[in-house]
Amino acid sequence: MVVIRLSRGGSKHRPFYNIVVADKRVRRDGRFIERLGFYNPTARGGEEQLRVAHDRLTYWRSVGARASPTVERILKNAPVAAPAAAEAAAA
Helix, strand or coil, X not given: CEEEEEEEEEECCEEEEEEEEEECCCXXXXXXXXXXXXXXXXXXXXXXXXXXXXXXXHHHHHCCCEECHHHHHHHHHCCCHXXXXXXXXXX
């Protein structure tokens, strides 16, 4: 089964997580299929806390990948309109 989950990076007491698509049998920080974005729980000031490629996320969900409960919670609490607003401002 293919899952969408967090892969931990960063250093001690400074966690940084990549949101990845991986086979369920592979270890947490091991090989992955695709990196969809990142989550930085310790972001401060102007640092970006969350970035997700929503088009790739919907693709992987459409082919049967399931998100972990933690990824579901992070995505649910994230503002959905932020990526569209950022693209409109950049254009």
